[in-house]
Amino acid sequence: MYTDENASRAPDNIEVIKAIGQAMDYWSNELYRRRNFDESKCPAVELPPLPDSLEKWQRERKKLLALFAEHIYGEIPPAPDKITTRLLAERSDALNNTAIRREIRIYCQMNNGMSHDFDMLLYIPKNVQAPPPVFLGLNFDGNQANTIDEDVALTRGPSHYPGYWWRSAATTNDKRLIKLDSWNFAEAMQRGYAVATVNYCEIFPDNPYGYEKSIYRLFRSPEELAAFPARSCGLRKFGAISAWAWGLSRMLDVLEDIPEVDADRAAVLGHSRLGKTALWAGANDERFKMVISNNSGCLGAALSRRDFGERVGHLAYIQRFWFTETLTQYADRESELPVDQHQLLALVAPRCLYVASSSEDGGADPRGEFLSAKAAAKVWQLYNHAPVLPDDMPAAGTGTVGSNGVFYHLKSGVHSITAEDWQHYYNCADGLFRG
Template identity: 40%
Template sequence: MNPKTILSFLIQLAILPACFAQHPNEAAVDYHLPDVLRTQSGKEINTVADWEKIRRPEVIALFEKNVQGKTPVKNIPLRFVPLSVSHNALNGTATRKQVRVYFSRNEKYYMDILLYLPKNKPVPVFVGLNFGGNQVVNADTGILISKRWVKYATEPAYKNHLGTAASRGVQSNDWCVEKIIAAGYGVATVYYGDLQPDSVNSVNAGVAPLFYTKGQKEPAADEWGAIGVWAWGLSRALDYMETDGDIDAKKVIVMGHSRLGKTALWAGAQDQRFAMVISNNSGEGGAAITRRKYGETIAVMNKAFPHWFCGNFKKYNDKEDELPVDFHELIALIAPRPVYIASASQDQWADPLGEYLSGWYATPVYALYGLKGLSTPVPLGISQPVGDGVIGYHLRKGEHAITPYDWDQYIRFANRFFNK
């Protein structure tokens, strides 16, 4: 029986776990997904070679044209400048490095990378963007306080949208740096506002103007939005990590939460150097199936955050079924590399079931490689992680956040592939 038929049957019987059925319309959702293994011309894909040479480039191009926009291919000369190094950070358990990456000769455009690395080097590293400046990830007073504008800026941590000393460590529970270091992994992070502020009409305040053609004033309708800009920055962080002998650059895991989870997925889809991809509560425009029209929708997201995606994406406001891709195909673009998707039971806006189902519907692509994805269209319940294949998933009790529980699952999943 076709997996889609099985799923429809099970939903009709209403046997999905109660934690996935909190919305009165959950059992009534009906949709038809694009076949991830069939080209737009109708060719069925049965081999890895056809996936990599025909279908995968087609899917990438569809996302570029209709969702995230094209990432410019212009070669930007990078310059890596060490800002500080401490070999006795975190009570002597880690080395802390801070590196500035310049994107232009006039030093107007740059991003700062904060790294914590355990003593056993070279090491695999989790890399992700943060929401409030690098100083928010840990109370370590050696971290430079970002001078960039911050969107969500409450006093006393921020004054006039700029970080103060009181912002140190305010998001430390999101990062669990000590836990990650103790597990033998490094952590690297960049403030996403270094690349583009997270606000409407902010594109020219970020790095996008570096890529404009003569006379251009904003990206074209099929060129990148902020998600694409932020994803580009993650790849530039990886460029640096390939030059750092303390890092095993073949084992870099890109992760992100919420809008930065969407970013991590797009970065991992485009840049196959990332060895693993983690989506934490990424929801609409990330891991969730958009055709379910459950929780946040394309129209709602584009109205609230019109700068995130390319201009063409707005054509699909309230027209999800006309979008030539859906987000199980974004997960499939990561194959054969491991991918982990995480949801939260009280985060129905992000559509936990839809996030799980993207992994389920991406599984046939992993199967082409002889790899195990998700084995059932019916997800397990709260605190029952699935991670014995190359696609991992868990549903955590609680709200839209990153928690120590999430990090426990990510570390455990990564251990399976990196021999920790």
Template identity: 40%
Template sequence: MLRSFCVFLGLMTGSAALAAEPADTNYDESKVPQFTLPDPLVDNAGQAVGPEEWVDHRRSEVLRMFEESVYGKTPDQKLDVRYEISESDADALNGKATRTQIAAYFGTDPYRIDLLVYTPNGVDEPAPAFVGINFNGNHTVHADPAILQRDTEFERGSSSDRWQLETVIDRGYAVATLARHQIDPDRYKVNFSDGVHPLFYSDGQTSPRDDQWGSIGAWAWALSRTLDYLETVPQIDASRVAVIGHSRMGKSALWAGARDPRFAMVVSNDSGCGGAALYRRCYGERIHHMMKPISYWFCKNHRQYENREDELPVDQHMLLALIAPRPLYVASATNDRWADPKGEFLAAKHASPVYEMFGKPALSTQSMPKPDHPIHTTIGYHLRTGDHAITAYDWQQYLAFADTQMGTQ
């Protein structure tokens, strides 16, 4: 069984167990093929672009290529939405925060997604915020007994180490989260008959077309819909909202940040193949490793690039460049070779010319740092000692970065 599928099952169950990797997995730098990356600053007509041309047409050109070959097109249809406050407490977390739980109903045959929002108390102005999707239910992000629990598969507070909720609140940031499976169930052999996809089907349609969104597209869509709600909350400064994600949710955070310029900052934690790592390095996980167990994360067109990464019209440095000139943070872990830490760093480095075109300091002159030696320019990067996880150390870097990049200090 492919390791990507086993990792997928491990994340579903909350275990950290890893299985045997595919026989053709490459962890040898000497076997990384020679490759040439597409230049984000040369358009499809072969013309060099500056800031004006980037804004005028090149950015949309790159975005369209990702839609067509990687993530699929997200429907532009606007759904009716109704918000209902399910529960609220102004004295949550021992008085540190106000907890609000919101049921968001989408469409005419309403589909419900539950949002959990904590805002810090005792602040003098609207707070900046972090928005992210949790893996196993809102009740897993903290042991707070008042968080509504929609199922009993995962224990209350079982993912609290990934969220560091009280640390974030103490720093003056709000936190908003929603559960992965309420947006897209993320199941092997998925048929897209549940989740949010059917809300957008045309008559007679039962699954996305070859160039339409998969699960990553749906998760990214939901992150933007969460930001829609935060724009209605007076206690939150919606102009200072960072989108964050780990692993497949890191892929989703990057795609959300690329598509939605309202996100003021984007954080990718260990997002790997299909996230921050360069495809063309062919190191660790590759497209053909993903296609059997988790092809539904992407559009069906993505399958044609199995073992043909060099034929992709894009690579992931271009995805990161779509976030420019907004702050971007990419993080890796030393033991997470499957996600190709060097490929994640190089993608950030090769996105840097677009940032620098806008006068933003980035990573063009940087070498890959030693473990636990973060770089904080407009593009932040660190290689944390340890495994595939999001930890207190990671959050310390993201908060320090946000303090400077989103104007909280």
């Protein structure tokens, strides 16, 4: 992953970072205090229109991608000059003898000598007669946290520096077996799906100082990257979400060369910030045949103009490094954004889109996620797919609603991805890949 020996050491200016963290905590709490959870206080929303003909849509699609890159997510870098892999470990009796497990180190290399690598955990079901479809995505707590196999290698992400207020990458044994529902490997094997995952911090460490230890080292000078955490760099045109999306495409590159997996039937999935990432990856990389957003919320599936739950201003400042610097211009000014999130969802068309919400996840605005999917469905109609979503948001626990390329469900519960969510995704994938 990180080729220099200092890649995981704490920064020299740790006291400054602690002070920044305390300031960010204050503003984070203040911005959260201002959130609206009263539906009656949502403003009337006029969404940016979608084209009314396929010809217009095909003409506008690239322009929309460029607008999302310029104003929200930043540019996704090009593929590296070379990708190589090394098999770190393999077991043919994984998950209680239901799967073949491979741990694969992916090396992304440039002709200028720069290199970055990260570790992919891959499970392939043993009970299949042909290469199976594959679900792929990034994980929060380390590959070892999501499986009952206790010999999976620990994630190599950088340690949680003292005073940091953001998530630690999981690098210790106490992070084993804590997220088994999040990736649901055992059920995937029973259903006949391969699953691949990488810890997201191995691609871009989830903190404002992550640039220098991220995949952007392949494309930017150390001096340029070192300047960005100062938070005064109005010219930064890339961020963590685009890096994570880049990593998803590199995972698919590698899966395409594994004959035991059918990478032509690939579903990309993410939860929360990684749901935003999955949507952005799916919009840009049309090899993903199914794109799944699980509780992605603000600047994911939810409409920004609704002013409900988490808002652009919070993310633009507190999680500034996830996005392009341009996004800060739209704090509390969502109506001035040239795009809204239904257009991001529409960029998946005519492939399969699945949006999922949780009933107690007000910050992610479940209603805004549903309305966004319903608005985006217009573009599938241009391809003669005609999705059918109900006029009213379904009650929690109803199950999957939708058809012909656009699907949605609302589960009872908090901000999470669970086995219940996965059941809906498997069922939808069965219809898409095996129907």
